[in-house]
Amino acid sequence: MPIRNHASIVAAVSLxxxxxxxxxxxxxxxxxxxxxxxxxxxxxxxxxxxxxRSAGGLAAADIGWREFFSDPRLARIIELALINNRDLRVAMLNVAQVRAQYQIVRAQLFPSITASAAEDVTRTPKDLSFFNQTISREYTVGLNASWEIDFWGRIRSLKDQALEQYFSTAEARKAAEISLVSQVAAQYLTMLAVDDLLKVTEGTLKTAQASYELTELQFANGTGSELDLRQAQTILEQASANLHAEARARAQAENALVLLVGTPLPDDLPPGRTLDAQDLLADIPAGLPSDLLTRRPDIMEAEASLLAANANIGAARAAFFPSVVLTGSAGTASLTLGGLFKPGSAAWAFTPQITLPIFQGGQNVANLDFAHIQKNIQIASYQKSIQTAFRDVADGLAARSTYDAQIAALERNTFAEQRAFDLSTLRYKSGVDSYLSVLTAQTNLYAAQQSLINARAARLTNLVGLYVALGGGWLQHTGEAPRPADADTDYRAMRALKGASPQAAPQG
Known part of the structure; x- marks a missing residue:
């Protein structure tokens, strides 16, 4: 049968x-x-x-992080982190790696064609040769083709699986960037909180030093007791110890921030805002839990992994059916190099092959069972990711609704403790009360100031967490078109290529 008839039959069957x-x-x-x-x-x-300062009813996913954060210093640090963070760089390289894997699998859908040229030299013993020709040569030039016809969709299923794995990795890279924005902001807020704690401790230490010097003078003059002196010394030494601990915490907090950024903090950073002046968007609407399915990259990552497992079942089922591979070659052959392209030197071969699995020790059955189990695992993981996201948002809403009232109460408590300390100091200097009342009042004031700072930092950190939990942190500016999950994060390059089309996902 002519080759073109074979090709027609193959084309019809493949279609x-x-x-x-x-x-x-x-x-x-x-x-x-x-x-x-x-x-x-x-x-x-x-x-x-x-x-x-209002979200204006916009969903978190539509609000750029530059609009969510009002501190220009923090915005610059986040930008540096998106350029230099090594974990994010690895996440981007993982996307490129899986994209290459997808292209490798997809290539199996197409025929493999190679060109070859060969010289075959053979020596035959003289007793076995004809006409004493012990050396024979054969020259060939041609094209070789091999193609597995995907009758049962095995390769297409593997291609779909690889594509969904690519989408899953791309969403994981998107989640990594959003998480990085959140981590940098949280660490920056931690630094500001430690700065405020240092100021409070320094003020407490200064007051304690003055009180200690006064009681020491009274003790030396015989008008004060050693008990008052030692009580004054306790709060002095405690404040001094706290100052060293907080100075250490401040240095370590900055080191943690530098690690997240991936480069030392430059000297030309814009001025920042204090903890009290961090004016974050606090009225972002929660929306519905169903919105998270398309706004949370971790959920989209889990669903893509589920789709990959679903496609793998198709490949496992197709393994039970015959595979058809067409192999052929066409070219010229000659006993002499000069005769390769002379008339009559054409040569071709066509070798269709059908392989039917008969006995493999239960391998195909086990592979199918394995594929089904993998899908069930991914279903549970997908549902757990949704439940986790729901809890993240619910926890954030519970915190957002209570922190303002808590901080207001702590502010009133701090004011009351300050007045109590001032009055106790006056009464002690007037000889009405012992130094124990001053010591108690100063200890309570110090604790109240610390609690207020920690609550303010926790409120801000919760607002950042809620913004991310609702799907925010991917856009740089409000109103810009959403980037693909595998888009570049080098903002210097993005500014240089402003208006260029983003990198597209592989076509399948």
């Missing part, structure tokens, strides 16, 4: 089989969470928009 696939129909698993977030009890009181 007929193109729609054959054993992949199960994908249905998104149940979310297993409530349809809405909690809204009663402590959840009922949520912050309202502040003048000039």
């Amino acid at each position: 007929f089989a193109a729609g054959c696939s054993f992949q199960p129909k994908y249905e998104r698993p149940a979310t297993s969470v409530a349809a809405t977030y909690p809204s009663s009890g402590i959840y009922a009181t949520q912050p309202v928009a502040e003048p000039g």
Whole structure:
């Protein structure tokens, strides 16, 4: 049969089989969470928009982190981290690696064609040769082709699996960037909180030093007791120890921030804001839990992994059926180099091969069972990622609704402790009370100041966490078009290539 007839039959069969696939129909698993977030009890009181600083009803995923954070110093540090952080760089390289793996698998759908040229030299013993020709040569030049016809969709299923793995890795890289923005902001806020704690401790130490010198003078003059002196010394030494501990914590907090940024902090950073002046957007709407399915990259990563496992079942099922491989070659052959391209030197070969699995010791059955188990694992992981996201948002909403009232109470408590300390000091100097009342009042004031600073830092950190939990942190500016999950994060390059089309996902 002529080659073109073979090709026609193969083309017809391949077209007929193109729609054959054993992949199960994908249905998104149940979310297993409530349809809405909690809204009663402590959840009922949520912050309202502040003048000039409002989310304007925009979802977190639509708000750029430059608009969410108002501190220019923090914004610059985040930008440096997105350029230099090594973990984010590894996440981006993982995307490139999986993209290459996808392209390798996809290439199996197409024929493999190679060109070859060969010289075959053979020596035959003289007793076995004809006409005493012990050396014979054969020259060939031609094309070789091999193609596995994907009748049952095995290769297409593997291609789909590789593509979904690529999407999963891309979403993981997106989650890594969002997490980096959150971690840098949280660490920056921690540094500011330690700065405030240092100021409070320095003030307490200064006051304690003055009190100690006064009691020491009174003790030397015989008008004060050693008990008062030692009580004054206790708070002095405690404040001194705290100052050293907080100075150490400040240095370590900056070291942690430098590690996240991936480069030493430059000297030309813009001026920053204090902890009290961190005006973060506090009125971002929560939306619905179903919104998280398309706004949280960790959920989208889990679903892509589930789709990859679903496609792998199709490949495992197709392994039970015959595989068809077409192999052929066409070219010229001659006993002499000069005769390769003379008339009559054409040569071709066509070798179709069908392989049918008969007995493999249960390997195919085990592979199919393995594929089903993998899918079930991914279903559970997907549902758990949704439940985790729901909890993240619910915890953030519970904290957002209570921190303002807590901080207001702590501010009133700090004011009261300050007045108590001032009055106790006056009464002690007037000889009405012992130094123990001053010591107690100063200890309570110091603790109240620390609690207020820690609560302010926790409130801000929670707002950052809630912004990220709702899917924010991917956009740089509000209103810009969302970037693909595998987009570059080098903002210097992005500024240089402003207006260029983003990197596209592999086509399949």
